[in-house]
Every structure is written in C-alpha cells, then in structure tokens.
Amino acid sequence: MGLDEHMHDVVVVGGGIVGLATAREILHRRPGTDVLLVEKEVEVAQHQSGHNSGVIHAGVYYAPGSLKARFCREGAARTRDYCTEKRIPFSDTGKLVVATNPAEVQWLDELTERARTNGLTVTPLTADALREREPHITGLAALHVAATGITDYPAVCRALASDISAAGGVVRTSTAVTAIAESAASVTLTLAENGWETVESARKVIVCAGLQADRLAAMSGLNQGANAFQIVPFRGEYYRLPDTRHDLIDALIYPVPDPEMPFLGVHLTRTIDGGITVGPNAVLGFSREGYRKGSISLRDVASLARFPGMWQVARTHWRTGLAEQRDSLRSQGYLDLVRRYCPELTVDDLLPEPAGIRAQAVLRDGTLVHDFLIRRTDRTTHVCNAPSPAATSAFPIAEHIVDLAEVAT
Numbered sequence: 001m002g003l004d005e006h007m008h009d010v011v012v013v014g015g016g017i018v019g020l021a022t023a024r025e026i027l028h029r030r031p032g033t034d035v036l037l038v039e040k041e042v043e044v045a046q047h048q049s050g051h052n053s054g055v056i057h058a059g060v061y062y063a064p065g066s067l068k069a070r071f072c073r074e075g076a077a078r079t080r081d082y083c084t085e086k087r088i089p090f091s092d093t094g095k096l097v098v099a100t101n102p103a104e105v106q107w108l109d110e111l112t113e114r115a116r117t118n119g120l121t122v123t124p125l126t127a128d129a130l131r132e133r134e135p136h137i138t139g140l141a142a143l144h145v146a147a148t149g150i151t152d153y154p155a156v157c158r159a160l161a162s163d164i165s166a167a168g169g170v171v172r173t174s175t176a177v178t179a180i181a182e183s184a185a186s187v188t189l190t191l192a193e194n195g196w197e198t199v200e201s202a203r204k205v206i207v208c209a210g211l212q213a214d215r216l217a218a219m220s221g222l223n224q225g226a227n228a229f230q231i232v233p234f235r236g237e238y239y240r241l242p243d244t245r246h247d248l249i250d251a252l253i254y255p256v257p258d259p260e261m262p263f264l265g266v267h268l269t270r271t272i273d274g275g276i277t278v279g280p281n282a283v284l285g286f287s288r289e290g291y292r293k294g295s296i297s298l299r300d301v302a303s304l305a306r307f308p309g310m311w312q313v314a315r316t317h318w319r320t321g322l323a324e325q326r327d328s329l330r331s332q333g334y335l336d337l338v339r340r341y342c343p344e345l346t347v348d349d350l351l352p353e354p355a356g357i358r359a360q361a362v363l364r365d366g367t368l369v370h371d372f373l374i375r376r377t378d379r380t381t382h383v384c385n386a387p388s389p390a391a392t393s394a395f396p397i398a399e400h401i402v403d404l405a406e407v408a409t
C-alpha cells in the first residue's frame, strides 16, 4: 500500500441487520472510528433481513445457558427499546405453540420447562382454554408465550444505516467484495462497483454476508478441508390471508417444531401492517438469491452438488425434504400443514406472498449448524452462520462480534 492510500479502521461487509448493527456498535463504542460498510445490493436489507416473518422472538426453544438463548432474550428487549427510540412500529402480540397429537403434547411439556429455565413467563393451556382464547384454532394443548412480538425489520435496518452515517461511518451500497487479501499489517478488499473494480484497505474486516458467507470465508482461507462448510439455501415460502380473515387470530400461532430441524414449522403470523402471513416452509433452494418459485442458479446448484455434506443431508433428511418439495408444489399439501391447527382455512384463503431464503450452514459431515458460527483470521472476522432469531438478537450479536474482532477496545 502506498503512503498516500487511505486505510480504514474497519470495513464491515454486508448490509443485513447483523452487519449494520455491528458497524453501529463499533461507532457507538469508539466514536470517530473510520468505518466503511459495503453492501452489494442497491439498498440495505434486500435478503434475509428484509424477507423474514418479522417476529421478535422470546427465546422459547434454545438450550438453556446457550448464547442463542441469552442473545434472544437480551435482543428482544433491545429491539423493542430501539423501535421505541426510532418510532418504528412494533406490537406485543404474544404467541401460542399448539400441539395437535400426543407426541407433540409430550414435546410441548419439554418446551414449557425449557422456556421457564430460559426465564420466560409461559402459560400452558388445555384444549378448551385454547379454544376460548383463539376460537378458530384447535389442538390438544398449547403454550402461551407472552413475550413474543412483531416489528418491521427493514425499517430497523434503514434506521441502523442512518445511525452509522450520523456517527461518521459510510454505508456504500451497490458495492460487492470480490477478493480478500490479508497481510501482517492490513486487509485489502477488491470491490466491484457499477462495473468498476476498486480496492479498499482496512486494519480489520468483519464479514456478515448471510447467503454468501461460505464464499467470503473461502476468500480468507477459512473454508477448507475438514473445516469446510457450505451455505445451503432453504426457501421459506409464504402465503397471505385475505383481508376478510384478518381477525382470524389474536396471537401468533405456531406448531410444535420438529426437534431435529432448525426451523419452526409453518405458522400464522400477524404482520405489522395488519395482515396475516402463513409460512414459511423450508424447501431446499436451487438459487441462493432467486426469490421466484423455480429459480435456479447453475453456480449454486453446482456448489451444492460438489459439497459432500449436502449428500449426507440428503441421506438423513430425504423424507422431510421430499414432503417439503411436494407441499411446495401443491398448495393443498401446504394447506394441510396449517389445517392441523386451523381447520377452517381453504385453498382460496392462500394468496401469493414473496418468499424468503434462509442461509443454513452445513458442515462437511452433513451437520446442520443450529447455532452462530464465527471464524477468524488475525485481521478478519467472518460470521458464517447467523440463523433465526438473528434479526431479534442483532444487538447482542453485534456486541459479541465487536468483542471477538477486537476493533473497539
């Protein structure tokens, strides 16, 4: 690097909620730090942070004592405080987890214990109490979780971007990182910006690239051999209920999740604009950023096919995978999942709604990573897996990343 070239203190890659909260946290801790955030899309929150269920999770499911459990509780409170401060709408809807068969009733009992150990106030409901609370929902038993809410995460992301700019940082959109080169003294990023190639240097780089996390980690030599991981895109397809159904539910309605899978099952979610969405399912995607049904990216399919862990996932979860593909193609199949707890819905109630795509890290041996996964070199910190509820937990996750990266101490 020449003497006249500028070196940033920190470059953050990725304008999703995790990257934005991280850049803001650095500037909050150490005002005056030279922070540049680069995002390849024209605006922030164009991927997972802008295509999700909008739920402020309470932290029912996560192993007591785990980072995920702590981050979720703290994150939910911090998200509400931030929304209040920035006048972003949020609502404390509460949620019901509904068991519809005896095996689920047993698992619901375990979830009740887990939620209490995680410090949540939850109320078990009998079938009659459930019907009294939610007349359109049926089940053998349910668990009411008061601390669940909803908000507008794209609005949260836009507010975070404004905070970064107001604190002297720079948010540069339409700028993709295409190469990372690290030396003893700095990190050089090659950037593609409106057809031009530029470079930027930084003392430290923090990468929060969601669906592209494995490719960025590979650029830092952090995704090789036995340590290799792959981002597998799981499409989350939604429907929206018609206006006539908007008084169908009071709280959010969730099934009891499959403990083997990192997804929560097709739920009924009230949205901040007054609507109700149905979904998301979890279908293997053939394009990481292709939101239309049937989207295929040859590059993404080829990297799935080459990755040994993917074949292991296929062997272990082929039954669930096939059922998800079938229900994705037949709206009747999808509807059957919801009718287990809301029998009065019909196919005509399922109106089209855009899908979201989850970035799910899978290890070489086929393990689906349920928790956060962060890898580091001397000067780079890569967030390799930031699954749900990372939108809820963004503020404490950002603190954790800034601690690990040692950028504002």
Ligand SMILES: Cc1cc2nc3c(=O)[nH]c(=O)nc-3n(C[C@H](O)[C@H](O)[C@H](O)COP(=O)(O)OP(=O)(O)OC[C@H]3O[C@@H](n4cnc5c(N)ncnc54)[C@H](O)[C@@H]3O)c2cc1C
Binding pocket: 013, 014, 015, 016, 017, 018, 019, 038, 039, 040, 041, 044, 045, 046, 047, 048, 049, 050, 051, 052, 053, 054, 055, 056, 057, 175, 176, 177, 178, 208, 209, 210, 211, 212, 216, 236, 280, 355, 356, 357, 358, 359, 386, 387, 388, 389, 390, 391, 392, 393
């Ligand atoms: C269907 C669905 C439902 C969900 N529901 C909830 C929920 O209700 N509540 C909750 O708490 N969580 C939910 N989640 C999870 C949550 O949305 C994500 O965990 C969170 O948004 C992850 O944020 P992120 O910043 O890591 O990723 P992203 O939001 O995906 O951001 C990554 C960013 O990096 C950018 N990027 C990638 N490569 C490059 C590059 N080379 N150069 C520059 N920029 C790059 C991308 O363009 C993108 O903007 C859901 C997720 C999905 C998909």
